[in-house]
Amino acid sequence: MSTIHARKFVSADPDKCAGCCVCEYACSYEKEKTFNPLKSRIRAVRLDTVINMSLTCRLCEDAPCIAACPRDALTQSEETGIIMVDEDKCNGCGWCIEACDYGAIMLHPERKVVFVCDLCDGKPKCVEWCPEEALDFVTADVLAQKARITVVKKLFQEALKTKAT
Amino acid sequence: MMEDRTLFGYAGRILRIDLSTGKTRVTPLSEEDAKKYIGGIGLGMHLLLSNSKSGIDPFSPENPLILATGPLSGTIAPTGGNGHAFVSKSPLTNGLGEAKSHGFFGSELKRAGYDAIIFEKRAEKPIYAWIDDESVQLMDAKHLLGKSPQETEDMVKDDLGDYYIRVASIGMAGEKLSRVACIINDKTRAAGRTGMGAVMGSKNLKAIAIRGTKDVAVAKPDEFMEFVKMLHERMKGPATSKYRTLGTPLNVLVHNSLGALPTRNFTNAVFEGADNVSGEYLNERFVAKIDGCSSCAMRCEHLAVVPEGPYKGTTTRVEYEPLWAFGPHCGVDRLDTIIKAMDLCNYYGLDSLSTGNIVGFAMDCFEHGILTKNDTGGMDLEFGNAEATVELVHKIGKREGLGDILAEGVKRAAEKIGKGAEKYANHIKGLEMTGYDIRGLKTAAIGYAVSFRGADHNRHGAYGVDLKGTVDRFKVEKGRSKFVIDIEDLYTIIDSLIVCKFSRGVYYKEFDDLARYYSLTTGIALTPEELRRAGERINNLGRLYNIREGLTRKDDHLPAKVMSTPIPDDTVSKGSYISKKELDFMLDDYYSHRGWTREGIPTLEKLRELGVEDLSYIVQDKIGRPEKTK
Numbered sequence: 001m002s003t004i005h006a007r008k009f010v011s012a013d014p015d016k017c018a019g020c021c022v023c024e025y026a027c028s029y030e031k032e033k034t035f036n037p038l039k040s041r042i043r044a045v046r047l048d049t050v051i052n053m054s055l056t057c058r059l060c061e062d063a064p065c066i067a068a069c070p071r072d073a074l075t076q077s078e079e080t081g082i083i084m085v086d087e088d089k090c091n092g093c094g095w096c097i098e099a100c101d102y103g104a105i106m107l108h109p110e111r112k113v114v115f116v117c118d119l120c121d122g123k124p125k126c127v128e129w130c131p132e133e134a135l136d137f138v139t140a141d142v143l144a145q146k147a148r149i150t151v152v153k154k155l156f157q158e159a160l161k162t163k164a165t
Numbered sequence: 166m167m168e169d170r171t172l173f174g175y176a177g178r179i180l181r182i183d184l185s186t187g188k189t190r191v192t193p194l195s196e197e198d199a200k201k202y203i204g205g206i207g208l209g210m211h212l213l214l215s216n217s218k219s220g221i222d223p224f225s226p227e228n229p230l231i232l233a234t235g236p237l238s239g240t241i242a243p244t245g246g247n248g249h250a251f252v253s254k255s256p257l258t259n260g261l262g263e264a265k266s267h268g269f270f271g272s273e274l275k276r277a278g279y280d281a282i283i284f285e286k287r288a289e290k291p292i293y294a295w296i297d298d299e300s301v302q303l304m305d306a307k308h309l310l311g312k313s314p315q316e317t318e319d320m321v322k323d324d325l326g327d328y329y330i331r332v333a334s335i336g337m338a339g340e341k342l343s344r345v346a347c348i349i350n351d352k353t354r355a356a357g358r359t360g361m362g363a364v365m366g367s368k369n370l371k372a373i374a375i376r377g378t379k380d381v382a383v384a385k386p387d388e389f390m391e392f393v394k395m396l397h398e399r400m401k402g403p404a405t406s407k408y409r410t411l412g413t414p415l416n417v418l419v420h421n422s423l424g425a426l427p428t429r430n431f432t433n434a435v436f437e438g439a440d441n442v443s444g445e446y447l448n449e450r451f452v453a454k455i456d457g458c459s460s461c462a463m464r465c466e467h468l469a470v471v472p473e474g475p476y477k478g479t480t481t482r483v484e485y486e487p488l489w490a491f492g493p494h495c496g497v498d499r500l501d502t503i504i505k506a507m508d509l510c511n512y513y514g515l516d517s518l519s520t521g522n523i524v525g526f527a528m529d530c531f532e533h534g535i536l537t538k539n540d541t542g543g544m545d546l547e548f549g550n551a552e553a554t555v556e557l558v559h560k561i562g563k564r565e566g567l568g569d570i571l572a573e574g575v576k577r578a579a580e581k582i583g584k585g586a587e588k589y590a591n592h593i594k595g596l597e598m599t600g601y602d603i604r605g606l607k608t609a610a611i612g613y614a615v616s617f618r619g620a621d622h623n624r625h626g627a628y629g630v631d632l633k634g635t636v637d638r639f640k641v642e643k644g645r646s647k648f649v650i651d652i653e654d655l656y657t658i659i660d661s662l663i664v665c666k667f668s669r670g671v672y673y674k675e676f677d678d679l680a681r682y683y684s685l686t687t688g689i690a691l692t693p694e695e696l697r698r699a700g701e702r703i704n705n706l707g708r709l710y711n712i713r714e715g716l717t718r719k720d721d722h723l724p725a726k727v728m729s730t731p732i733p734d735d736t737v738s739k740g741s742y743i744s745k746k747e748l749d750f751m752l753d754d755y756y757s758h759r760g761w762t763r764e765g766i767p768t769l770e771k772l773r774e775l776g777v778e779d780l781s782y783i784v785q786d787k788i789g790r791p792e793k794t795k
Contacts, residue, residue: 018457018464021269025241025460029390034380035240036276037329049353049480050454050468109378131243131397131462 007081008139010042010117010124012054016134019044019052023126023135030125038109041117042126054135056126057083057104057117065116068099073114080119087113173384174236174686175199179212180279180301182294184368185226185286187303194280200689200699201776204235206263207661207703208281209252210710213261214780216283219713223256223360224342224367226287232274232333232373233282235663236687239275239381240389243396245682246460247272248663249333249350255359256344256367257519257574258594258619260711260720262359265660266333267458268351273331276377284368293321293334293372298379306371311337313512314349314372321374334372335362336514341564342366343572345519345597349511353466353482354458357516359596359618360574384688392685396671397462404670408465409455413485414444416600417493423632424738425602427489429496429548430522430529431591431726434602435734438498447483447500456482458665465667469504476501476555481508489600490521495528496548506558513562519574522597524557526575527567529589535582542566591724594619594716598724604731605738606631607641611751612649614721615765617707623666625653639738641747646755654700661703702775705759705767713783718765721752762788 024040032039042056059081066074066083073089074096076082083105090113096105097114105116117124119137127135138146153160171177172194181190194208202211209231221227231252237245249271255262274282277298284294291306304324309317317334333350339362346362347355356362383389399405407415420426421439428436440446447469457464471479481504491497491506506524510517530536531546538544542560544553560568570578575597579590591598596619603610612625622628627649631638636645655675659666662679672678676693683691691699711720722728723743731742756763760771766787772778 018455018461018466020457020461020464021459022241022243022462025246029241029386032380033386034382035246036378036380038378039380046456049456049466049482050470052454052456129241129397131400132457132464 005139005141007059008119008137009059009081010056010119010127011136011138011143013134013136014051014053016132017044017052017054018132018134019046020131022129022131023054026125026129030120041115043103054126055102055104058102059083064099064101065096065105068095070095080122082118083116084118085114085116087111090114172196172199173382173688174240175204176275176278176280178279179281179283180296181283181285182301183285184288184292184303184370189301196689199236199687200691200695201702203658203661203683203699203703204238204280205233205248205250205265205661205663206252207657207699207706209233209250209263210261210703210706212281212283213252213254214706214710214713216285217254220715221254223254223259223262223364226368228254228364228367230284230361230364230368230370231281232284234271234275234280235661236683237662237664239272239377240383240686241393241460242664242682242686243393243400243460243462244458244665244668245662247458248665249274249356250660250663251348251356251361253361253364254714255361255596255618256342256363257360257576257596260594260619260714260716261617261707262361262364263618263660264347264356264358264361265663266348266350266354266356267665268354269459270331270333270350270354270375271663272459273375273377275381276379277375278377278379284370287367288369291369291371293374294370295325296373296375298377309334309371310340313337314514315352315511317372318352321372325374327376330374330376332372332374334514335365336512336562338513338515338562338572339363339366340371341572343515343561343564344574344577345516345523345572346514347516349514353511355511355516357518358621360516362514362516383686385685389685392682399671399673400462400668405463405667408463408667411444411448412455412465412467412483414447414467414483414488416485417443417489418445419632420601423605424732424734424736425605425632426493427598427600427602428493430494430525430589431598431602431604431724431730432529433734434605434732434738435736436493436496436498438496439493441498442488442492442500442503444485447488451500451504452483453480461665463668469500471501471504474501476505479505479508481511483507486600487517487521490518491524491554494521494525494600495554497551497554498549499551502551502555505555509555509558509562513558515558515562518599519597520558520561522591523561523571523575523578524554526578526589526591527557527571530582530586533589535584535586535589536567540567588725588729591726592620593722593724594720596620601628602732602738603723604727604743605741606638607743607747607751608636608638608645608648610723610727610743611646611755612653614723614748614751615649615755617704617711620724624656625649626656626666627652639741641750643754646751646758649755650758653704654697656700657703658696658700661699698775702777705771705775705777708761708765708767709777709780709783712766712787718752721765723748
């Protein structure tokens with residue numbers, strides 16, 4: 001088995017994210033056939049006018065939400081890493097919500113059980129709809145690769161310009 | 166929870182709040198009214214007409230403040246998911262006041278389950294309205310007095326313990342009844358024009374906080390999503406590229422090259438310092454980020470940060486109009502002071518466009534000896550004094566010294582100053598001018614003169630045909646009004662749906678596209694012609710309101726200097742201005758195309774045609790005998 005991390009998750013680029021919440025609408029429509037950010041698995045944060053970012057489940061390797069659940073209602077898929085909620089076991093106590101550092105797991109306004117990103121069977125709608133292409137469906141390794149490429153490009157931007165001409 | 170509903174898109178409910186008692190009442194929005202008035206300003210104007218008496222003072226408790234969203238609000242509809250409008254009697258014009266804003270506030274209102282809120286009467290002491298779905302409470306706002314809208318928003322969120330609540334509020338300007346006060350939501354978005362913030366202040370209503378948790382459903386979800394996807398694609402194309410790249414400040418150099426950049430309070434139409442305040446320079450040196458409103462697929466909000474100097478770190482959202490007002494219009498070529506002045510307008514809750522106009526007006530008065538250092542508190546108000554523009558905004562915001570008079574807007578300030586100051590007061594119906602030099606844009610000039618909310622490029626957009634060269638912009642001729650009317654009818658629909666005007670280019674077949682959009686959302690069948698007719702109806706509604714409040718043909722005027730000062734610069738527009746005769750010709754042409762009398766009164770026949778016979782009482786005694794039509 002390859003030791004490369006295969007789990008892909010939805011990641012937002014804060015430089016591109018415009019805080020428009022299209023991801024929230026796309027998610028609530030895909031999952032619940034309605035428009036309501038409270039039913040979205042991804043939430044936008046506008047910290048101040050120039051800082052925007054959307055957040056959703058990071059598929060932690062050692063997921064604290066699972067450890068926090070006293071009723072064993074949460075399990076993690078070995079294959080994809082998504083957190084699965086057993087709605088019969090979940091009583092909406094919210095310990096998993098407290099445990100999550102990313103605010104990615106939320107209490108459903110009507111069903112009163114928690115819900116979390118399930119990656120839309122590997123084709124996340126939020127990524128498809130994001131008008132700024134700020135959302136990416138990637139593995140942690142590819143994120144790191146991209147960061148390295150970006151920073152090196154930045155470092156050598158003058159040299160690259162010369163090359164282009 | 167999904168309910169049985171007949172109306173989709175709409176919440177189907179209108180909330181009334183009596184601010185004097187805290188009592189609330191919810192009435193249904195009928196399908197007929199939805200179809201006739203659409204939402205936004207159209208619905209707001211209808212509610213204003215049917216919930217107020219004529220002749221009341223805009224600051225009296227009897228003047229209701231109406232907040233309305235449209236059917237698209239709260240959905241993923243790009244730019245349509247997020248708009249709201251305030252409508253009331255304007256303390257600037259004594260006629261129809263309306264101002265729209267975008268951001269996140271409008272969608273929250275829809276999710277709380279309301280299409281519109283009517284704020285009635287006046288609270289005894291300062292309060293803010295906390296609308297939490299069904300629950301409506303009037304909360305003590307003593308601790309919020311004197312706070313900026315930005316501070317207010319944070320404090321209200323803290324008070325209520327929810328950081329996703331949306332807030333619209335007034336600043337010090339609104340509290341002090343400055344007639345150019347605006348209402349700000351989501352920190353940087355303003356319902357700016359016609360003094361709606363002052364009406365809110367007169368009601369002791371410091372802020373409106375909303376939490377909406379309900380679903381918003383559309384009638385035909387799959388087709389709706391397909392339609393939205395198509396709009397997303399169009400929004401990535403050329404129709405919106407201006408707003409996504411340089412933004413509206415692109416206009417600076419365009420207007421300048423066409424001799425249409427009003428400079429030094431309409432003394433010139435070309436600005437020698439234009440390069441320093443251009444959209445190009447702004448974006449290169451100042452713009453840090455471009456944000457979008459809720460559900461937008463374009464993003465336009467250019468956030469500028471001053472990189473150095475005395476105003477280092479000042480951050481604000483920049484658009485052409487306020488940039489023009491504090492820049493070329495004041496003869497100022499420094500972007501740092503322009504950004505600072507705009508930021509201060511947001512801080513005090515002032516309409517930055519009107520406020521910049523006022524500063525330029527004061528400078529013109531100073532240049533002509535009408536205001537002296539005695540009046541200005543020692544300030545040297547020559548054109549081009551960048552620091553003085555910033556200082557004057559502080560004074561207007563706090564109503565200190567000269568600022569107290571200026572906070573009344575240029576029309577009333579000129580009356581108070583006297584000594585012929587009215588020659589320099591550029592307004593229409595009392596609302597300050599915008600950044601188009603209509604001395605050489607004679608199609609746009611018609612739209613400006615007849616606009617129901619006063620000086621405004623956004624009621625008609627007729628500068629488009631002038632600037633693009635579709636017509637000879639220096640000429641007045643028969644039939645030109647047709648251009649104005651066509652766009653006016655479209656623009657009232659845009660402001661009623663509400664979609665953002667920046668998105669107008671993506672509705673390739675304007676009324677066809679918008680009617681389909683409307684029907685997919687609401688489930689109400691509406692033909693493109695019916696939608697156009699609704700646009701016409703809403704324009705007539707604005708006119709009728711103004712007539713009811715005593716406005717006449719005389720109020721369809723143009724700014725003082727547009728009619729007195731030919732463009733002196735050596736440019737294509739040199740010598741151009743608008744004479745009284747030309748204005749009369751324009752009005753005759755416009756009224757006849759609208760099917761109004763020579764005095765600009767909609768006929769009974771027109772009212773019948775538009776299905777608003779209930780408003781006949783407004784025109785009856787003004788028409789006299791029925792006129793013969795050609």
